[in-house]
Amino acid sequence: MLYIFDLGNVIVDIDFNRVLGVWSDLSRVPLATLQSRFQMGESFFQHERGEISDEKFAQEICHELELPLSYEQFAAGWQAVFVGVRPEVIAIMHRLREQGDRVVILSNTNNLHCQFWPEHYPEVQAAADKTYLSQEMGLRKPDPHIYQRLLNLEEMSAAEAIFFDDNRENIEAARALGIHSLHITDADVIPAFFADRIAGG
Structure with a gap:
């Protein structure tokens, strides 16, 4: 088989709320605001198909969520999705x-x-x-x-x-x-x- x-x-x-929590802490954007804005849209799907770079993906998500984060800060949050x-x-x-x-x-x-x-x-x-x-x-x-x-x-x-x-x-x-x-x-x-x-x- x-x-x-x-x-x-x-x-x-995995837990996407962990991602949003790190981004909220780093950006001072309220967690509830990020939760209401975050969605798995076209840039998310493009990134998963390898069609856009990590940097481009970070830029698009930060724009969508109005997140004032550096790429390094974005990545730190993105990796926080893993629990164990x-x-x-x-x-x-x-x-x-x-x-x-x-x-x-x-x-x-x-x-x-x-x-x-x-x-x-x-x-x-x-x-x-x-x-x-x-x-x-x-x-x-x-x-x-x-x-x-x-x-x-x-x-x-x-x-x-x-x-x-x-x-x-x-x-x-x-x-x-x-x-x-x-x-x-x-x-x-x-x-x-x-x-x-x-x-x-």
Whole structure:
């Protein structure tokens, strides 16, 4: 089987309020104001597809939010999204590989975040056979082409794959291609799913 894991809130806990909190502290713009203004718009999607630079992305977001931040301050906030690894998922990934399954990560992410999590959470990449990143593929979930490209590269059919993601839209897009998909609503979903499926589970 091919097991496809999303990164954020599947393997690693993330919290965008932490980002806004750092930006608020550095800029003195009230947190509630940033929360009301922040949205994942076109510049966010372009950044995740690798179409614009980190600096351009920072400039656009600071303009949208009226944030008087330097690039370094922006980046410090952007990296604060990461909370910590879910060790029980890491352990499951290792056990899947030990029993001969293929384990990959498919993440909508960006270059700026990839300057952070691989260094701070090396156990994540160590638990996967391969990592597929949106900014390197030029595609982002829920575009069906990103799933199909991954299947083609892995030389697997949709029927041979299981996908885990915290975003319902991403789940529905994968299901439409015939990929068995599980919506991760909290940290207990994956351990419960694998409780009686893998050795040592």
